[in-house]
Amino acid sequence: MTFFYSETIKIFILFLFSIFLGSVIILLSYSFSTSIPDTEKVSAYECGFDPYEDARNVFDVKFYLIAILFIAFDLEAIYFFPWCSCAGNINIEGFWCLFDFILELIIGLLYAWEMGSFSWN
Amino acid sequence: MSFYLSEIFSFIIIFLSFFIVFSTSPIYAILFLILIFCSSGFFLFFFNFDFFGLIFIIIYVGAIAVLFLFIIMMLNIKIKKDSFVKNDNYFISGITLFIFSLIVGIALGICLEFFIYDNYLEFFINNQSNLLYFIDYLSNITVFGQYFYNFFNLFFVLAGIILLVALIGAVSLTLDSSHSDAISLKQLEAKQLSKSANILSYI
Numbered sequence: 001m002t003f004f005y006s007e008t009i010k011i012f013i014l015f016l017f018s019i020f021l022g023s024v025i026i027l028l029s030y031s032f033s034t035s036i037p038d039t040e041k042v043s044a045y046e047c048g049f050d051p052y053e054d055a056r057n058v059f060d061v062k063f064y065l066i067a068i069l070f071i072a073f074d075l076e077a078i079y080f081f082p083w084c085s086c087a088g089n090i091n092i093e094g095f096w097c098l099f100d101f102i103l104e105l106i107i108g109l110l111y112a113w114e115m116g117s118f119s120w121n
Numbered sequence: 122m123s124f125y126l127s128e129i130f131s132f133i134i135i136f137l138s139f140f141i142v143f144s145t146s147p148i149y150a151i152l153f154l155i156l157i158f159c160s161s162g163f164f165l166f167f168f169n170f171d172f173f174g175l176i177f178i179i180i181y182v183g184a185i186a187v188l189f190l191f192i193i194m195m196l197n198i199k200i201k202k203d204s205f206v207k208n209d210n211y212f213i214s215g216i217t218l219f220i221f222s223l224i225v226g227i228a229l230g231i232c233l234e235f236f237i238y239d240n241y242l243e244f245f246i247n248n249q250s251n252l253l254y255f256i257d258y259l260s261n262i263t264v265f266g267q268y269f270y271n272f273f274n275l276f277f278v279l280a281g282i283i284l285l286v287a288l289i290g291a292v293s294l295t296l297d298s299s300h301s302d303a304i305s306l307k308q309l310e311a312k313q314l315s316k317s318a319n320i321l322s323y324i
Contacts, residue, residue: 065291
């Protein structure tokens, strides 16, 4: 057992325990509940009619744009964590290049804001 | 124990990739892909790459899988109960299956050779090497940060520029300014009246 595993084995035990607890709850609620399946109960119900339309509809492209913006800012946020963990041990260029990174992030954010990608009009 | 767990996770990843390829519905394929991302994150975790394992889960499951889900929503999928996939073209499917099994076999062979013939296991069992972890232990995120920001800070700035270009490209592709502009949606009488059969009025 290395030092790494001796620290992270607690997380693994918690993970196994959560899987165990979730499966126990699902199995108990499945086995102890009274379920009498019926064709009218199981079938999909839409105001008394059979569902005649597909659930997939045309949606706005702005949902997709929000997802792409989330990816960009998510990647930019992930770069902050290693910098913060060792800010005292890196040289002056590495220290200031994060500020340039933040500047580029602010430019992108202002551009997206100015183009109106956050508004739904 | 952790060594065998990493082996188990590698086999789980291979089996889930089989499920992705042979599942008929693309929705189930996406769900198996998300399971692959999670299990490869755990797989990296067992080789002390804790930061990269968590990044795998955050980026691929949290961000990239959302894009795949949008693509699934764009596809026009009708799942009927009695229409299974009838593949009459056995030649192409046979060749595809052969190539796929060849690739998987080669990968498995390389993995087994690595696991059997290397003295990798003895290095991990040896307690003297583990002493180094107790004396001087740097976490994965600290090592990555020191190495990346000391020696590759130019690439870091370049990555920022690439992300900015991607962001501007996504915004300018999806948001057409002529549609979002309120003036263009108005009915302009002079513009409509100016339209005639004369082709010179369009120029």
